[in-house]
Amino acid sequence: MSDFHDAFAAAFSLIFGLNADLVEIIGLSLKITFSGVALSALIGLPLGAAVALLRFPGRGIVVVALNAFMGLPPVVVGLVVYLMLSRAGPFGILGLLFTPTAMIIAQCFLITPILAALTRQIIADLWEEYSEQLRSLGATPARAIPTLLIDARATLLTTILAGFGRAFGEVGAVMIVGGNIAHGTRVMTTAIALETSKGDLPLALGLGMILLLLSLAINGGAYMLGDMARRRRG
Amino acid sequence: MTASILPLVLDGLCFDARGERLIHHLTATLRGGTRTILLGPNGAGKSLTLRLAHGLLAPSAGSVRWEGDNAKAARERQAMVFQRPVMLRRSVAANVDYALGLRGTPRAARRPLVAEALARAGLGDVAKRPARVLSAGEQQRLALARAWAVEPEVLFLDEPTANLDPAATRAVEDMITAIHQAGATIIMTTHDLGQAHRLGEEILFLHRGHLMEQMTAETFFAGPQSAEAQAFLAGELLW
Numbered sequence: 001m002s003d004f005h006d007a008f009a010a011a012f013s014l015i016f017g018l019n020a021d022l023v024e025i026i027g028l029s030l031k032i033t034f035s036g037v038a039l040s041a042l043i044g045l046p047l048g049a050a051v052a053l054l055r056f057p058g059r060g061i062v063v064v065a066l067n068a069f070m071g072l073p074p075v076v077v078g079l080v081v082y083l084m085l086s087r088a089g090p091f092g093i094l095g096l097l098f099t100p101t102a103m104i105i106a107q108c109f110l111i112t113p114i115l116a117a118l119t120r121q122i123i124a125d126l127w128e129e130y131s132e133q134l135r136s137l138g139a140t141p142a143r144a145i146p147t148l149l150i151d152a153r154a155t156l157l158t159t160i161l162a163g164f165g166r167a168f169g170e171v172g173a174v175m176i177v178g179g180n181i182a183h184g185t186r187v188m189t190t191a192i193a194l195e196t197s198k199g200d201l202p203l204a205l206g207l208g209m210i211l212l213l214l215s216l217a218i219n220g221g222a223y224m225l226g227d228m229a230r231r232r233r234g
Numbered sequence: 235m236t237a238s239i240l241p242l243v244l245d246g247l248c249f250d251a252r253g254e255r256l257i258h259h260l261t262a263t264l265r266g267g268t269r270t271i272l273l274g275p276n277g278a279g280k281s282l283t284l285r286l287a288h289g290l291l292a293p294s295a296g297s298v299r300w301e302g303d304n305a306k307a308a309r310e311r312q313a314m315v316f317q318r319p320v321m322l323r324r325s326v327a328a329n330v331d332y333a334l335g336l337r338g339t340p341r342a343a344r345r346p347l348v349a350e351a352l353a354r355a356g357l358g359d360v361a362k363r364p365a366r367v368l369s370a371g372e373q374q375r376l377a378l379a380r381a382w383a384v385e386p387e388v389l390f391l392d393e394p395t396a397n398l399d400p401a402a403t404r405a406v407e408d409m410i411t412a413i414h415q416a417g418a419t420i421i422m423t424t425h426d427l428g429q430a431h432r433l434g435e436e437i438l439f440l441h442r443g444h445l446m447e448q449m450t451a452e453t454f455f456a457g458p459q460s461a462e463a464q465a466f467l468a469g470e471l472l473w
Contacts, residue, residue, distance in 0.1 A: 134320075136313065137332070138309065150323070151324075
């Protein structure tokens with residue numbers, strides 16, 4: 001019990017003390033997650049909408065693959081990205097292994113299928129409602145892709161948040177491709193894993209609480225934004 | 235002046251869904267310049283016929299032929315207003331602007347056209363409001379303004395006032411009359427006899443997927459030939 005009490009006390013002093021190392025770790029976590037999710041959204045949203053609207057050979061396989069890849073095990077993604085980026089791998093020449101860029105790439109592989117699969121479902125449902133009207137106005141399915149993405153923006157924001165949650169709390173893939181190098185690639189989740197295995201529970205717990213609080217703050221902010229947009233746009 | 239796409243010839247149209255024939259060998263010629271009403275009880279196949287003519291549905295047999303035989307040109311000279319219009323989640327003005335953009339109107343030329351279209355619908359004051367917060371009647375007027383803005387030669391309307399109260403219905407009917415006077419051919423469905431009276435110049439009476447009558451409104455209301463149409467006019471429940 002006293003361990004736990006000490007841990008909480010240490011965690012609070014850590015949070016309110018805000019030492020430089022902690023700020024650096026939080027900053028890198030946010031940077032990697034935002035970059036990874038932004039990149040995933042740029043790829044996943046148009047991809048999901050295209051799969052929903054366009055008819056092409058092999059479309060069924062793509063839909064199944066996207067749905068299956070939603071649950072990709074992070075360590076496997078980490079391993080694959082590791083192999084591709086390692087010195088002997090096809091992209092080894094770029095020297096990206098154990099850099100934040102490698103971590104962003106791994107996040108992108110994890111999140112893109114989630115965003116694409118959920119977007120496909122959302123846009124397919126919306127197309128049911130809009131199809132006749134848009135076709136009557138003269139829109140081809142390809143032209144309808146941006147229109148539907150814009151009209152589904154409130155729902156898609158929630159989808160992006162789901163991706164954000166997964167990326168922010170992810171440890172397996174970023175540990176493998178980032179290496180948890182202090183002042184280099186150490187992020188909140190890998191730091192928590194490290195401190196826990198070292199037995200420094202107060203630090204681990206403090207980091208964990210900050211992770212939770214940030215997650216809550218970002219989700220809360222996005223919810224309020226979406227709510228405002230809904231009320232304004234009807 | 236672009237060549238007319240009318241008359242429209244519906245030649246032996248059939249439409250099947252789930253193994254059931256819903257439209258039976260419908261043949262009709264629709265002339266330009268008139269207000270044609272597809273009349274009949276619910277489930278007569280009015281909306282299906284309209285969608286087949288507009289090209290939203292492909293016939294199971296038969297064909298839809300526009301004058302000039304240029305399908306793409308014909309598509310661009312048509313517009314349709316639905317029973318429940320879909321408004322994009324953007325402003326009233328942007329909804330009209332979007333329709334003009336799809337027809338290839340250059341961005342710079344759209345502004346005055348949008349303003350004119352909204353003024354004709356009496357929606358100038360709410361141009362910047364989100365389209366989805368308008369009342370049902372205002373939304374239907376916006377749908378008409380959006381369709382009118384692209385200056386169609388043929389305007390299809392599917393039960394445009396089915397969900398509206400009398401005042402809103404009046405406003406929509408006035409707009410339909412104005413669009414007709416501006417030169418568009420009107421082809422609309424209704425199950426409302428009063429509306430058919432007020433707007434119809436030519437009547438196509440449908441029952442259970444069969445075209446029963448095609449004649450001028452005057453002749454039709456004076457005394458249709460089929461027993462079904464007589465019963466419908468007499469106010470009997472027909473299905």
